[in-house]
Amino acid sequence: MTQNRFGRAVMGLVNGLAYGGVLQAGPVVPSSRSPEDPQIVLIDTDGLHELAHVHLTGPSKGWWPAGPLISRALIDLHGGDGETTGVVTPYGDQAEATLEALRDIERDGGPSAEVGTAHRFQGREFPIVVFDTVEGEHSRPLWMAKASRAPEASDWMRSGVRLFNVAMTRVQTRVYVIASGSRIREVARKAPDSPFGQLDALIGTSGVRVLPAKSLITPPELHVPRGEFGDRLAEVLSRHVEVSDVDDETMFYASFVAAIRSARTSLWLWTPWVARRVRMILPELRAAVDRGVRVTVFVRDPSDQLQKKPANLSLVEDLRAVAHTIVPMHVMHQKIVVVDERTVMLGSLNALSQSWTREVMVTMRGAYFARKILTHEHAEIFARPPKCPRCGQDDIEIGRGAKENWYWRCYNSRCPTGGGNKAWKKDIDLWRRPGSESASGPPGPPRVGPPPPAAAGTSVPRPRRT
Numbered sequence: 001m002t003q004n005r006f007g008r009a010v011m012g013l014v015n016g017l018a019y020g021g022v023l024q025a026g027p028v029v030p031s032s033r034s035p036e037d038p039q040i041v042l043i044d045t046d047g048l049h050e051l052a053h054v055h056l057t058g059p060s061k062g063w064w065p066a067g068p069l070i071s072r073a074l075i076d077l078h079g080g081d082g083e084t085t086g087v088v089t090p091y092g093d094q095a096e097a098t099l100e101a102l103r104d105i106e107r108d109g110g111p112s113a114e115v116g117t118a119h120r121f122q123g124r125e126f127p128i129v130v131f132d133t134v135e136g137e138h139s140r141p142l143w144m145a146k147a148s149r150a151p152e153a154s155d156w157m158r159s160g161v162r163l164f165n166v167a168m169t170r171v172q173t174r175v176y177v178i179a180s181g182s183r184i185r186e187v188a189r190k191a192p193d194s195p196f197g198q199l200d201a202l203i204g205t206s207g208v209r210v211l212p213a214k215s216l217i218t219p220p221e222l223h224v225p226r227g228e229f230g231d232r233l234a235e236v237l238s239r240h241v242e243v244s245d246v247d248d249e250t251m252f253y254a255s256f257v258a259a260i261r262s263a264r265t266s267l268w269l270w271t272p273w274v275a276r277r278v279r280m281i282l283p284e285l286r287a288a289v290d291r292g293v294r295v296t297v298f299v300r301d302p303s304d305q306l307q308k309k310p311a312n313l314s315l316v317e318d319l320r321a322v323a324h325t326i327v328p329m330h331v332m333h334q335k336i337v338v339v340d341e342r343t344v345m346l347g348s349l350n351a352l353s354q355s356w357t358r359e360v361m362v363t364m365r366g367a368y369f370a371r372k373i374l375t376h377e378h379a380e381i382f383a384r385p386p387k388c389p390r391c392g393q394d395d396i397e398i399g400r401g402a403k404e405n406w407y408w409r410c411y412n413s414r415c416p417t418g419g420g421n422k423a424w425k426k427d428i429d430l431w432r433r434p435g436s437e438s439a440s441g442p443p444g445p446p447r448v449g450p451p452p453p454a455a456a457g458t459s460v461p462r463p464r465r466t
């Protein structure tokens with residue numbers, strides 16, 4: 001079998017996986033490429049923290065912000081060179097998130113980016129392909145990491161190999177693979193014959209290049225060596241996301257305050273800080289409420305399940321006196337602000353720097369992406385805790401169970417259940433609710449803001465370069 005479409009690096013990769021070595025390079029397949037023109041570019045998401053955190057939308061699927069962000073910049077970069085990009089991913093939720101991020105920057109101009117699942121893109125091809133695997137460093141291994149043709153592999157694992165191949169072979173000139181480098185190495189050690197194992201084996205060969213995503217997302221004043229190609233991509237990325245340097249918690253706090261002051265209609269805050277620091281933003285929250293901003297705060301519950309610390313309980317009371325909705329969460333690490341359902345600030349990101357301890361805050365503007373973050377943080381559902389049916393009070397916190405299920409729990413010390421292990425608990429139903437059309441997410445309350453997303457796989461106009 002002779003194929004002319006994709007170059008040697010991709011051919012080498014898929015040959016071992018699916019064709020049993022039968023593919024031969026056709027006459028037009030370039031035999032070598034310069035290091036500045038690699039055929040496969042692995043965009044390694046390690047170190048992106050919050051941005052590369054996978055939000056599960058089912059037991060073995062999900063989405064992450066890293067994909068839309070990087071895809072958007074790549075589409076823009078290649079669009080400027082007149083090349084069309086296809087973004088392919090295993091999951092409908094990820095395709096949808098990417099489409100929404102693209103809509104936020106869409107202006108006029110014809111469609112030149114298509115986004116869809118690997119299933120949808122069978123038989124298609126594009127000059128540039130972004131293969132967004134949704135495999136993060138600190139997230140559980142999903143479909144692409146578990147893809148395998150080993151004798152003991154399930155049908156699902158086998159179909160993962162097919163999907164991987166479909167994604168990789170849509171390309172004509174360059175494929176970008178967005179994935180955690182450490183996840184790829186970890187899979188490669190255990191299963192060298194798996195798709196990630198084969199990809200790992202190609203790293204270091206000609207035509208394959210690794211670009212650490214954290215070198216792209218750095219404060220502007222920080223100079224990071226990343227090569228000409230990396231510099232171009234970082235430059236394009238900087239038009240889509242603002243990266244501000246926040247050396248310590250005090251600066252983080254200052255960024256949060258600036259965001260709170262900019263709110264006009266609504267403010268959603270996830271604040272993983274200690275009580276003392278959260279209390280510092282109370283006057284800012286009060287001022288926001290006074291000018292008509294609806295304020296919802298998720299605050300970390302730093303105590304254990306059995307012994308509530310009085311300091312935290314009084315913090316919740318203080319916050320309740322100010323903001324509309326306060327929900328303690330037992331598990332929270334994210335630093336997120338969503339302002340007016342248009343601006344998202346994500347924190348807790350270690351930037352590449354001398355010390356490796358610096359943090360940055362990433363700001364993304366756009367109503368579609370903001371809605372996506374709110375939906376996937378389950379903001380609307382989590383902001384509506386029920387009353388405890390046993391004590392009738394609203395001292396309800398959110399906890400997370402062993403199976404990564406979320407639940408409501410009563411923490412009222414006078415609850416007749418006696419609290420502790422006997423406290424009233426109820427699973428929060430996120431995946432399927434009466435009347436919902438899909439199992440992929442909650443329908444939520446009536447929306448203001450942008451219209452609902454169209455089905456994944458739609459063309460969107462190419463973002464205009466500024």
Ligand SMILES: [Zn+2]
Binds near residue numbers: 388390393411416
């Ligand atoms: Zn109760």
